[in-house]
Amino acid sequence: MTQTAYISHPDCLLHDPGPHHPERPARLHAVRNALLDEGLLEGLCLLDPQPATDAQLQRVHTAAHVAHIRASAPASGYQAMLDPDTVMGEHSLQAALRAAGAGIEAVRAVMEGDADNAFCAVRPPGHHAERDRAMGFCLFNNVAVAAAHALEHYALSRVAIADFDVHHGNGTEDIFRDDPRVLYCSSFQHPFYPDTPRAEREHLIHTPLAAGTGGKSFRAAIERDWIPAMDRFVPELMLVSAGFDAHRDDPLAGLDLDEDDFAWVTRALAAVASRHAGGRLVSILEGGYDLSALGLSAATHVRALSGVPGHQAFRSP
Structure with missing residues (x-):
């Protein structure tokens, strides 16, 4: 059985952007309750993150932004x-520092052998935060902070980031646009928010999907665009921006995926990590705003990471 770490912190529940904001504390309750309901949490390695330091944040953000x-x-x-x-309450900074720190702790755990892979259940999310700009619910770019920590602290030379959130991770692309040490693969509904310009680089793989795209087409696109690029790149570590707002029940988007599609892409990415990175994979929560769909999807994702039976093993569509 694969040892999967679960990294979260109560501080991440304190970020309160307001009573009607979709990025609400109940999202983390939905994830944890689904893991408990499916009997998954007790089998995970539970780790607490420290807050990210300014020096760690400034690997990817300007000092002025921090x-x-x-x-x-x-x-x-x-x-x-x-x-x-994008709203900050009185505890939002505290939450954002813990969220960024969770990715750092997850990288440490998989690089130092405390876990084979990890899932960070944190908020606020991060992949829209650019080098010098907060946007799209995001203050700091959690997955970028994790990638930069892996590159600098562990002297890696090739880190892959896979982003299957329904929105393009413009912030992650902005940060690593000119850094070929990071392969960034992003699938997203198009046209759709944030609709920012996308750079043409060999290490930036864009997979735009029309509204209404379902699982069969999504899987085929990942097989076509991501897997060959990752195998050519030969990553030493796989990072995942795990947004579950491409689920058909999500109120903020229009793709037609379900939990089995998230299980499939999780296993596909874990297979790449197994081939090239000793299985080292770190997943960080991004979007997902229907609480039931989010909980089920995250539990399916963690089940696939940990190898607990319940879904079919990865195979090509």
Whole structure:
């Protein structure tokens, strides 16, 4: 059985962007409750992250951005609007530092042999946060912080990031646009938010999907675009931006995937990690806003990572 680490922290529940905001604390409750209901949590290696330091954040963000987020943290009882979608409450900075720190702890765990792979159940999410800009619910780019830590602290030379969130991870692309040590593969509904320009680079793999795309077409696109690129790249570590808002029940998007599609792509990525990276894989939660669909999808994802029976093993579509 594969040893999977589960990394979360109560601080991540404290980020409160308001009562009607879709990126709400109940998301993490939904994930944890689904893992408990399916009997998965007790088999995981539970780890606590430390907050990311400014030095760790500044590997991918400008010092001015980190200072701006710190300065924007509001006093008790107030909120700060960073853009129309991105809100900070009095505990949001604390939560964001823990979320970024979770990716660092996950990298440490898999690189030092404490776990084979890891899932970080954290919020706020990160993949829209650019080098010098918070947006799309994201303050710091959690997966980018994790990738930079792997590259610098563990002297890796090739890290792959797979992003199957329904929205393009413009922030991750912005940060690694000119860094060929990072292969960034992103599938996303198109046209759709954030609809930012996409760079043409050999190490940036774009997989746009039309609204209504279902599992068969999604799987074929991943087989066509991602797997050959990853096998050519030969990653030493696989990172995953695990957004579950491509689920057909998600209220903020329009793709037609289900839990079995997330199980399939998880196993596909784990197979790449097994071939090239000793199985080392770190997954970090991004989107997913229907609580039931999010919980089921995350549990399916963790089940696939840990090798617990319940879904078919990975095979090509």
